[in-house]
Amino acid sequence: MNTQSNAMPESPLESQVIAPAVISATRRMYWSVRRELWENRSIYIAPLAVAGVVVFGFLIATIGRAVATVDPARKAAVLAEPNSFAAGLIMGTAFIVGIFYSLDALYGERRDRSIFFWKSLPVSDLTTVLSKVTIPLIILPLLSFAITVVTQFVMLLLSTAVLLGSGLSVGTLWTQLSFFHMSLMLLYHILTVHGLWYAPIYGWLLLVSAWAPRAPFMWAFLPPFVIWGVEKIAFKTSHFLAMLQYRLTGPEPSTTTAPGGNLMDMLSALTPAQFFSTPGLWIGLLVAAAFLAAAVRLRRYREPI
Amino acid sequence: MACIEARGLRKAFGTTIAVDGINLRVEEGRILGLIGPNGAGKTTALNAILGLTPYQGELRVLGRDPWTERDQLMRDVCFIADVAVLPRWIRVSQALDYVTGVHPRFDRAKAESFLAKTTIRRASKVRELSKGMVTQLHLALVMAIDAKLLVLDEPTLGLDILYRKQFYDSLLNDYFDRSRTIVVTTHQVEEIQNVLTDVMFIDRGRIVFDCSMEQLESRYLEVMVHPEQVAAARALKPMHERQVLGRSILLFDAADRQQLAALGDVRTPSIADLFVAVMGNQAGQAQGAAQ
Numbered sequence: 241m242n243t244q245s246n247a248m249p250e251s252p253l254e255s256q257v258i259a260p261a262v263i264s265a266t267r268r269m270y271w272s273v274r275r276e277l278w279e280n281r282s283i284y285i286a287p288l289a290v291a292g293v294v295v296f297g298f299l300i301a302t303i304g305r306a307v308a309t310v311d312p313a314r315k316a317a318v319l320a321e322p323n324s325f326a327a328g329l330i331m332g333t334a335f336i337v338g339i340f341y342s343l344d345a346l347y348g349e350r351r352d353r354s355i356f357f358w359k360s361l362p363v364s365d366l367t368t369v370l371s372k373v374t375i376p377l378i379i380l381p382l383l384s385f386a387i388t389v390v391t392q393f394v395m396l397l398l399s400t401a402v403l404l405g406s407g408l409s410v411g412t413l414w415t416q417l418s419f420f421h422m423s424l425m426l427l428y429h430i431l432t433v434h435g436l437w438y439a440p441i442y443g444w445l446l447l448v449s450a451w452a453p454r455a456p457f458m459w460a461f462l463p464p465f466v467i468w469g470v471e472k473i474a475f476k477t478s479h480f481l482a483m484l485q486y487r488l489t490g491p492e493p494s495t496t497t498a499p500g501g502n503l504m505d506m507l508s509a510l511t512p513a514q515f516f517s518t519p520g521l522w523i524g525l526l527v528a529a530a531f532l533a534a535a536v537r538l539r540r541y542r543e544p545i
Numbered sequence: 546m547a548c549i550e551a552r553g554l555r556k557a558f559g560t561t562i563a564v565d566g567i568n569l570r571v572e573e574g575r576i577l578g579l580i581g582p583n584g585a586g587k588t589t590a591l592n593a594i595l596g597l598t599p600y601q602g603e604l605r606v607l608g609r610d611p612w613t614e615r616d617q618l619m620r621d622v623c624f625i626a627d628v629a630v631l632p633r634w635i636r637v638s639q640a641l642d643y644v645t646g647v648h649p650r651f652d653r654a655k656a657e658s659f660l661a662k663t664t665i666r667r668a669s670k671v672r673e674l675s676k677g678m679v680t681q682l683h684l685a686l687v688m689a690i691d692a693k694l695l696v697l698d699e700p701t702l703g704l705d706i707l708y709r710k711q712f713y714d715s716l717l718n719d720y721f722d723r724s725r726t727i728v729v730t731t732h733q734v735e736e737i738q739n740v741l742t743d744v745m746f747i748d749r750g751r752i753v754f755d756c757s758m759e760q761l762e763s764r765y766l767e768v769m770v771h772p773e774q775v776a777a778a779r780a781l782k783p784m785h786e787r788q789v790l791g792r793s794i795l796l797f798d799a800a801d802r803q804q805l806a807a808l809g810d811v812r813t814p815s816i817a818d819l820f821v822a823v824m825g826n827q828a829g830q831a832q833g834a835a836q
């Protein structure tokens with residue numbers, strides 16, 4: 241009855257010996273994250289597309305400006321301004337992608353029944369949920385950082401070309417736009433705000449995505465709205481709204497959106513010590529951990545819808 | 546150690562009892578067919594065995610508690626819960642990469658050689674494949690896993706007869722060896738009759754019939770009775786009687802073969818006929834109890 245097994249390269253017994261008995265947790269995690277990137281290509285396509293549009297727009301603007309007679313003294317500042325705008329646009333895109341990704345991450349696999357396939361493999365619910373939260377907390381921030389830096393560098397080269405073309409000195413541009421410092425500040429902002437400060441937001445979205453029987457978007461945004469309304473009517477206060485605003489705007493005024501003034505001053509204004517001693521950060525991380533633990537537990541119980 | 550051992554396995558959804566205190570023991574190396582009408586509790590029982598749903602009672606699969614140790618259990622167990630569960634966005638090559646990446650007992654070369662026998666292209670996405678091809682792909686992935694237990698829940702639902710035949714052929718020829726255990730549920734009972742070593746009927750959350758195929762062949766006999774012998778045959782207390790083309794076919798449990806041979810043509814009943822007989826008696830008993 242085993243007539244066809246001759247075609248097999250190995251018998252099951254041999255392959256058992258060859259196959260590694262254990263697969264490390266990191267390797268499972270790595271493949272789970274890659275799986276997410278296969279499924280959700282918008283994670284990198286969306287920020288890349290926005291970067292492309294920014295560069296294209298900048299190209300048109302600089303060509304326009306090169307022809308126009310701008311005061312040579314202000315020219316560098318005019319050219320530098322789009323840098324922070326580009327950074328904001330790309331990070332904003334990544335934030336939106338992160339929100340939609342998180343809401344669908346544990347809901348989509350139930351909707352298309354593929355949760356049965358994923359659960360048929362030796363990957364724990366914890367690994368699955370952690371791999372999914374990696375996307376908005378680590379992958380998207382680092383990706384948007386890399387894309388922003390490349391975009392800004394391309395814009396800087398374009399500006400340089402334009403300034404040289406119009407016979408002006410590029411010195412002011414390169415000294416004012418200290419590229420390295422700007423990137424460093426951006427990285428700091430992305431890691432602290434997008435990677436740590438926003439963790440409870442993504443934790444909440446993943447929890448809703450694991451739980452929602454349908455319409456995760458509604459379940460994610462309706463409860464905060466109801467809490468705000470009830471608080472407003474019952475106590476005539478809006479602490480909850482203030483809390484949400486605090487969470488969204490971050491513990492300190494955003495450094496990267498400040499116009500390109502004196503960058504060295506802005507760099508020294510960064511206060512990691514203050515950021516890491518903000519109670520809001522640690523409370524937020526605790527809340528995020530609780531949300532994620534609940535999501536892990538829920539995924540065990542959830543079946544296709 | 547038994548491959549699956551359940552004692553008093555119970556599962557209720559609200560007031561509906563899906564699995565009502567099942568006792569079950571499946572030894573290693575068996576191919577068990579779990580057969581029952583829709584809503585009998587087959588899928589619920591299998592989901593409990595696979596750690597997909599919480600349950601009451603005692604249940605050990607390969608010595609593990611499936612609910613709390615699902616991820617470890619899945620190193621030695623694989624299942625096809627439904628033909629439509631492969632994610633539609635995944636490419637064939639990605640599915641191979643992923644399973645290779647996370648499963649310690651997955652033999653990629655073996656999966657590739659199964660796929661080589663089909664027309665499935667590596668670059669295709671699952672959504673571009675026909676239903677039959679998706680099943681072939683899933684089966685190729687599952688058969689390349691060196692698992693101790695394979696669970697198939699209606700694996701051939703919605704497939705045409707060619708694919709169904711092929712499915713069970715490759716399962717027997719390329720996968721099954723005496724050390725593996727397979728549990729399969731299906732509505733196409735006739736197609737798996739020759740595949741099984743054991744058969745179990747489940748109805749309203751209970752196991753109503755449990756028998757090995759050898760037992761079944763020696764114990765149950767079906768006689769197409771000569772018209773003039775019908776009264777004599779009925780006197781031997783058949784389990785069930787049905788009419789086919791004007792002839793009476795009587796099904797006996799533990800009757801004497803020679804005695805039956807005098808009454809008409811004796812043969813082993815099909816699982817489908819036995820199922821109808823057992824279920825008919827169940828319904829009769831239930832009615833009797835109600836009265």
